[in-house]
Amino acid sequence: MATPTMDKLEALEKDSTTSHLITVTFRIRRYNPEVAEEPTWQDFQLEIDPKERVLDALHKIKWELDGSLTFRRSCAHGICGSDAMRINGKNRLACKTLIKDVSPEKPITVEAIKGLTVLKDLVVDMEPFFQAYRDVMPFLVTKGNEPTRERYQSAEDRERFDDTTKCILCAACTTSCPVFWNDGQYFGPAAIVNAHRFIFDSRDEAGEQRLEILNDRDGVWRCRTTFNCTDACPRGIEVTKAIQEVKRALITRRY
Structure with missing residues (x-):
């Protein structure tokens, strides 16, 4: 029985890690006051696991496709609240929104939350x-003096x-x-x-x-x-x- 070569093993490993990926289009509302007065929409296509979060996709876009993309995030676990944005027209936390849950077969729209002045891309003046x-x-x-024990409730x-x-x-x-x-x-x-x-x-x-x-x-x-x-x-x-x-x-x- 023939022993698989290293090339075949690497090919099999690559197939196993990419077979579950899907192609997703992210349509992001971009705004840079230093470049243009009006916002524009820009599309990015990614090969990504649908079980990843929208925040993971934004990281991938920023780190691999366009470093100028600007957004806030901190803990990435739904505690800090800094990555609130409109995803497919609904306010959500990007770190708690799975790609598979927001219709990835169609372009996923991402824009800044409404009602606050947009400073750049997805960042608003809070x-x-x-x-x-x-x-x-x-x-x-x-009122009164500082207590000497815990205020029980x-x-x-x-x-x-x-x-x-x-x-x-x-x-x-x-x-x-x-x-x-x-x-x-x-x-x-x-x-x-x-x-x-x-x-x-x-x-x-x-x-x-x-x-x-x-x-x-x-x-x-x-x-x-x-x-x-x-x-x-x-x-x-x-x-x-x-x-x-x-x-x-x-x-x-x-x-």
């Missing part, structure tokens, strides 16, 4: 988003706001909101979610102050309950429910 977050006082406020009290502690500030919910697209002064879902997290915390003493902040004309009453924010949240937070609970607290002053 400052207005973070300013709204800062404005709702996203920290525990208590029952499991039931914690459960009251547990869902809204999951926010990773990716801006996917806020930039999926039609009201935010049309009026950048609106606080947006993410800021309201983070206010909710402290308004309903039994240890906090600034609930009334936060409610008054959200009672502003650009606050919680601008929400039109389209559920875009809930659908866009990569952490599965019931964003619309949280917004409704803040509205109810404003009306009843019970929280």
